Structures are given as C-alpha cells and as structure tokens.
Amino acid sequence: MNLTALSILIADDNEMNRWLLAEQMHYWSEDISLARDGQEAWELLQKKRYSLVFIDVNMPVMNGYELIRKIKSELTEPVVPMIAVTAHVQSQDRHLLIAEGFNDCLIKPIVLADLQRVVAKWCMPFVVDNSDYYADKLLEKVEHNRELGRIFLQKLFAETPDQLASLERALQNQQIRPAWEIAHKLHGTFCFYGFADFRTLAKRLEQLLWEADLASAMRQFKKLAAKFSDLQNMQTSLLQRLNTEMERATDLGFRQK
Structure with missing residues (x-):
C-alpha cells in the first residue's frame, strides 16, 4: 500500500499505547501528532486538518465520547475519519461506537492487520496504484x-x-x-x-x-x-x-x- 501526504493524530492518555500505535503508523507516515488527553487533541484539531484521527475512548480531562461530540458540533472544517481505540468493547459491539459518532473502531491490543484495514478503508484518497x-x-x-x-x-x-x-x-x-x-x-x-x-x-x-x-x-x-x-x-x-x-x-x- 502506498500512502502519501498522510497526517495522523493519536490521542491516548497512556504513553506506551501512544508510542506503540505511532510505531505501527510510521510504516505509512512520518507526520504523526500525539495528544495525552481529549483536550490536547481538541487544541491540535483546531490548528491542523489530519487525514486520520485515533481517539482512546477513556481519557482524562475530556474523554473520547466528549471529544467526538465536540468535534461533530464545533469544527467548521469537514470532519476527517475518527477511529475509536478501546480495550473495553467486544468486536461485535463496534456498532455502539459508530452510533456515538466514530467512523470505525480498533480493539486493544491493536493487531497490525486491523490497523491496515482501517488505513486502507479510510485513506483511499491517498492510495495510488x-x-x-x-x-x-x-x-x-x-x-x-x-x-x-x-x-x-x-x-x-x-x-x-x-x-x-x-x-x-x-x-x-x-x-x-x-x-x-x-x-x-x-x-x-x-x-x-x-x-x-x-x-x-x-x-x-x-x-x-x-x-x-x-x-x-x-x-x-x-x-x-x-x-x-x-x-x-x-x-x-x-x-x-x-x-x-x-x-x-x-x-x-x-x-x-
């Protein structure tokens, strides 16, 4: 898969989780921003348009659900794909997160094949033959x-x-x-x-x-x-x-x- 011009935002309060996901995403992009909570992610989203945003559902200050509602209601730019990242939802319950406003869901621990699926599905404008x-x-x-x-x-x-x-x-x-x-x-x-x-x-x-x-x-x-x-x-x-x-x-x- 060839991806160019991808910019990624990862919001997770766990430093190791942020690092692991960033390491996996380095296969596709060097333009990766990290946020420690929903508030930091919100501030970054107001400054820059990202190709893909990964949001941990359970974060301090502003959790993933609060952040997604704020994004949907207050961002004037077209909303980019927002991927929920959680260890507390079973794969058969992904639709519950979709109903909350997320575009897709990744279950921790993140398997590379699932990550590839998400990138391919939501970043097709950047995929070229x-x-x-x-x-x-x-x-x-x-x-x-x-x-x-x-x-x-x-x-x-x-x-x-x-x-x-x-x-x-x-x-x-x-x-x-x-x-x-x-x-x-x-x-x-x-x-x-x-x-x-x-x-x-x-x-x-x-x-x-x-x-x-x-x-x-x-x-x-x-x-x-x-x-x-x-x-x-x-x-x-x-x-x-x-x-x-x-x-x-x-x-x-x-x-x-």
Whole structure:
C-alpha cells in the first residue's frame, strides 16, 4: 500500500499505547501528532486538518465520547475519519461506537492487520496504484525522458540490493555508524527518486540508527527491505507503465500540434 501526504493524530492518555500505535503508523507516515488527553487533541484539531484521527475512548480531562461530540458540533472544517481505540468493547459491539459518532473502531491490543484495514478503508484518497505512482514520480524526475527513466530505474535495481545487504550485515554486527551511513545514502536515493513511501521508511531507519536503537532499527530495516522486494517484483509492470505514460504524453503532443 502506498500512502502519501498522510497526517495522523493519536490521542491516548497512556504513553506506551501512544508510542506503540505511532510505531505501527510510521510504516505509512512520518507526520504523526500525539495528544495525552481529549483536550490536547481538541487544541491540535483546531490548528491542523489530519487525514486520520485515533481517539482512546477513556481519557482524562475530556474523554473520547466528549471529544467526538465536540468535534461533530464545533469544527467548521469537514470532519476527517475518527477511529475509536478501546480495550473495553467486544468486536461485535463496534456498532455502539459508530452510533456515538466514530467512523470505525480498533480493539486493544491493536493487531497490525486491523490497523491496515482501517488505513486502507479510510485513506483511499491517498492510495495510488504502485506502478502508476512510481512511474509518475520517475517521469517527473527525468522530465518525461523515457530512456533516461529506464537508466535511472536500472541503476536503482542494480545498486539498492547490495546496499540493503551491506546494511543488514552492519546491523547484525551492531556496527551503528556504517549502518547509519548506508541508511543515510538510501534516504538520499529515495528523496532523489521522489518515492515518498520509501523516503519515509528510510528516514525513520536513519533516525533510529542515529539514536542507536538497534532493535527498532532492525525492525524498520525489515520493513524497508520487504517493500523494496515488492518494488522489484513489479519491475516489469513499472517499465510497461513507464512506456505507456510516455506514449500517452507523445500522442498528446502530436494532437496538440
């Protein structure tokens, strides 16, 4: 799943719960705001429009039910998806929270598959076809020069696997500085290509290595490596879409003449 421009708000009075959900959401976004209670969440919501808001139902100062009512009645901007997060509702009783004004519900402890379901369901405007997205970004970079796009794509597929292998060895050997240097290069590579999802993963990995958090860095590396493996699997379709987009642009140019 490719998500770009996602901004997330997590409201939960439990610090560990906030951290765990933020760690899971880092797979999709680096733009994550945290609130310790409903009042803090309300103040943040008045300053910024988020793509998705996770609200713990039981919070001090202003609980989730009070917050959702305030949001529905007082926010002038279109209300974004509000996801209730609770450990006190059974899955068959989700409709009770929907009736209170929430759009969906996650049951603690949050399972990644459930989180993926919620993100896919409520953030569809940000989901793009992988091949289309990567082809568009690559063509933007090369100003729609198809041959140059092919060269860049081949370079990416030729160099990145070795970099990932070297990074994994450095992580396994607890060589933080060499691992950080490789992660930094990868972050720069994906910034160059404009692949926002890869850039987000690489940036997070670079940050974790800078903080010397090897355990989290290894988990983040596995996410990045798995995502690049997915990209490798779509290499043929990506080249086809690259050609198709170029042909469309060429046809349009002829028609305009």
